[in-house]
Amino acid sequence: xxxxxxxxxxxxxxxxxxxxxxxxxxxxxxxxxxxxxxxxxxxxxxxxxxxxxxxxxxxxxxxxxxxxxxxxxxxxxxxxxxxxxxxxxxxxxxxxxxxxxxxxxxxxxxxxxxxxxxxxxxxxxxxxxxxxxxxxxxxxxxxxxxxxxxxxxxxxxxxxxxxxxxxxxxxxxxxxxxxxxxxxxxxxxxxxxxxxxxxxxxxxxxxxxxxxxxxxxxxxxxxxxxxxxxxxxxxxxxxxxxxxxxxxxxxxxxxxxxxxxxxxxxxxxxxxxxxxxxxxxxxxxxxxxxxxxxxxxxxxxxxxxxxxxxxxxxxxxxxxxxxxxxxxxxxxxxxxxxxxxxxxxxxxxxxxxxxxxxxxxxxxxxxx
Amino acid sequence: xxxxxxxxxxxxxxxxxxxxxxxxxxxxxxxxxxxxxxxxxxxxxxxxxxxxxxxxxxxxxxxxxxxxxxxxxxxxxxxxxxxxxxxxxxxxxxxxxxxxxxxxxxxxxxxxxxxxxxxxxxxxxxxxxxxxxxxxxxxxxxxxxxxxxxxxxxxxxxxxxxxxxxxxxxxxxxxxxxxxxxxxxxxxxxxxxxxxxxxxxxxxxxxxxxxxxxxxxxxxxxxxxxxxxxxxxxxxxxxxxxxxxxxxxxxxxxxxxxxxxxxxxxxxxxxxxxxxxxxxxxxxxxx
Numbered sequence: 001x002x003x004x005x006x007x008x009x010x011x012x013x014x015x016x017x018x019x020x021x022x023x024x025x026x027x028x029x030x031x032x033x034x035x036x037x038x039x040x041x042x043x044x045x046x047x048x049x050x051x052x053x054x055x056x057x058x059x060x061x062x063x064x065x066x067x068x069x070x071x072x073x074x075x076x077x078x079x080x081x082x083x084x085x086x087x088x089x090x091x092x093x094x095x096x097x098x099x100x101x102x103x104x105x106x107x108x109x110x111x112x113x114x115x116x117x118x119x120x121x122x123x124x125x126x127x128x129x130x131x132x133x134x135x136x137x138x139x140x141x142x143x144x145x146x147x148x149x150x151x152x153x154x155x156x157x158x159x160x161x162x163x164x165x166x167x168x169x170x171x172x173x174x175x176x177x178x179x180x181x182x183x184x185x186x187x188x189x190x191x192x193x194x195x196x197x198x199x200x201x202x203x204x205x206x207x208x209x210x211x212x213x214x215x216x217x218x219x220x221x222x223x224x225x226x227x228x229x230x231x232x233x234x235x236x237x238x239x240x241x242x243x244x245x246x247x248x249x250x251x252x253x254x255x256x257x258x259x260x261x262x263x264x265x266x267x268x269x270x271x272x273x274x275x276x277x278x279x280x281x282x283x284x285x286x287x288x289x290x291x292x293x294x295x296x297x298x299x300x301x302x303x304x305x306x307x308x309x310x311x312x313x314x315x316x317x318x319x320x321x322x323x324x325x326x327x328x329x330x331x332x333x334x335x336x337x338x339x340x341x342x343x344x345x346x347x348x349x350x351x352x353x354x355x356x357x358x359x360x361x362x363x364x365x366x367x368x
Numbered sequence: 369x370x371x372x373x374x375x376x377x378x379x380x381x382x383x384x385x386x387x388x389x390x391x392x393x394x395x396x397x398x399x400x401x402x403x404x405x406x407x408x409x410x411x412x413x414x415x416x417x418x419x420x421x422x423x424x425x426x427x428x429x430x431x432x433x434x435x436x437x438x439x440x441x442x443x444x445x446x447x448x449x450x451x452x453x454x455x456x457x458x459x460x461x462x463x464x465x466x467x468x469x470x471x472x473x474x475x476x477x478x479x480x481x482x483x484x485x486x487x488x489x490x491x492x493x494x495x496x497x498x499x500x501x502x503x504x505x506x507x508x509x510x511x512x513x514x515x516x517x518x519x520x521x522x523x524x525x526x527x528x529x530x531x532x533x534x535x536x537x538x539x540x541x542x543x544x545x546x547x548x549x550x551x552x553x554x555x556x557x558x559x560x561x562x563x564x565x566x567x568x569x570x571x572x573x574x575x576x577x578x579x580x581x582x583x584x585x586x587x588x589x590x591x592x593x594x595x596x597x598x599x600x601x602x603x604x605x606x607x608x609x610x611x612x613x614x615x616x617x618x619x620x621x622x623x624x625x626x627x628x629x630x631x632x633x634x635x636x637x638x639x640x641x642x643x644x645x646x647x648x649x650x651x652x653x654x655x
Contacts, residue, residue, distance in 0.1 A: 320482070
């Protein structure tokens with residue numbers, strides 16, 4: 001218990017050692033290489049999934065949903081996992097990205113692809129601003145979480161309430177990404193066009209994530225998480241690094257929000273609620289493993305799979321997720337990927353547990 | 369132009385709603401001050417009491433008995449939560465515990481919401497019509513007056529408890545200095561249990577009184593929690609008197625804005641207030 005309890009805030013890195021410890025140790029560059037191999041393997045496996053599941057519209061929907069949430073979880077991992085800033089407005093940020101992109105595109109009469117950078121930039125700026133203010137004013141994690149929870153509720157309230165701009169709670173249709181046209185041109189299902197688009201985006205984000213964590217930014221994040229005062233004392237600009245983390249996470253979340261709207265084909269406030277997005281993303285991230293490269297992706301696959309099974313078998317799926325949230329945080333904060341890695345490290349006779357984590361990844365999808 | 373009588377009526381309703389929020393906000397404040405657990409399930413406790421009481425009265429049980437059963441059930445529920453979940457949370461320290469507290473109570477809210485929604489899918493209220501009381505030309509909703517009376521009584525009791533009784537003094541000791549409390553023989557864990565159950569029972573009473581004039585649904589639980597959290601923030605999360613002022617102020621703002629400009633603007637004002645307070649004086653909140 002006491003061993004596990006450090007994981008959340010990272011007071012001590014000793015716990016991570018079977019899986020992550022080597023990453024922060026001397027063999028940083030060697031490890032990062034295996035990190036990229038892992039991402040490549042993950043990409044290849046995920047790329048074959050549409051062939052496994054075939055043309056079924058049902059499964060193609062699930063696969064899209066899986067990647068959308070995986071992206072959100074990876075994004076939250078940067079800001080929450082690595083810099084301890086608990087953003088509880090993932091849904092709101094995704095919504096801000098989607099609404100901004102779609103509304104600006106509509107106003108200018110151009111494709112949403114053109115205005116996508118605007119949406120991303122707006123979200124990134126919001127994230128950076130929140131992080132900057134929080135870091136400047138030395139907010140604790142609880143203050144950031146309350147602040148962002150308030151923003152989350154305010155955003156959704158605004159989406160629903162500012163009817164003249166956002167179309168209110170019924171929203172408006174959105175096909176700005178022209179997925180249907182692309183599907184027709186290429187000759188594969190619309191959901192799979194989006195799937196490969198999302199996969200490319202996810203692999204890109206994961207590679208960016210590895211580069212970030214292996215660079216001096218990763219070192220700075222580690223130092224800040226361990227002891228902010230000490231980090232500042234050795235010359236790390238705490239405010240700057242936290243702000244950058246906030247910007248990057250929020251930007252990825254914003255872009256994913258646009259994709260989510262493209263996936264649904266419409267934009268409504270109900271897509272971006274706290275209970276519908278944030279709670280799930282948090283469960284995914286912690287279940288998969290905070291501060292791991294593929295953990296958030298594994299977590300997303302597991303949670304989407306669990307949700308599907310529950311949806312078919314019980315009306316109590318919300319209750320199960322509530323219980324899951326409690327149990328995960330009380331007993332299993334290390335996450336699946338580190339746990340599997342540690343198991344393989346222990347019984348497989350290999351000191352490097354991380355490859356085990358890699359192997360564990362594709363399996364969860366099959367269960368859906 | 370709005371008639372003065374209407375203005376008075378709305379003001380009374382606003383104060384009533386504000387005091388309802390205060391009762392929940394004080395619960396958050398006390399539990400946080402004692403054990404650094406931010407109880408994000410407090411709104412759900414209010415809802416549980418109303419749903420149980422409502423179901424019982426529909427089954428032919430006397431209203432008073434049903435209400436007591438609702439409060440009692442919440443008391444038991446909170447005791448179970450404290451002995452099981454919170455025991456695990458209290459094992460952690462510092463920021464760790466704060467985070468765990470957030471997630472566990474959030475999970476509890478989602479869990480209860482998921483369970484309750486299947487049993488209680490629509491909107492509920494208590495079958496009691498208190499009518500209105502005429503004071504000259506002003507006709508005030510009796511339920512609002514009842515909320516004000518009950519809230520004032522509960523808050524008075526709370527102050528008496530904290531100021532006058534041994535347990536209350538012990539509570540304040542733990543509030544100020546946990547080690548010191550231990551040294552003089554006060555068991556902080558027992559005090560936390562006591563105050564948590566007390567806060568849940570107060571929330572249950574508040575919910576019941578609120579439901580005498582308004583309908584609630586399962587989803588209202590989280591909404592109430594958020595409002596209470598804002599009251600707690602604006603009032604200063606460790607200050608009981610601050611929570612009362614903030615509660616009444618916010619209740620008035622919400623009710624006025626609801627009445628005159630609609631709920632959208634009202635809620636935006638509410639969230640904006642909370643964000644501004646957080647940004648301007650985070651030190652006063654001392655979270």
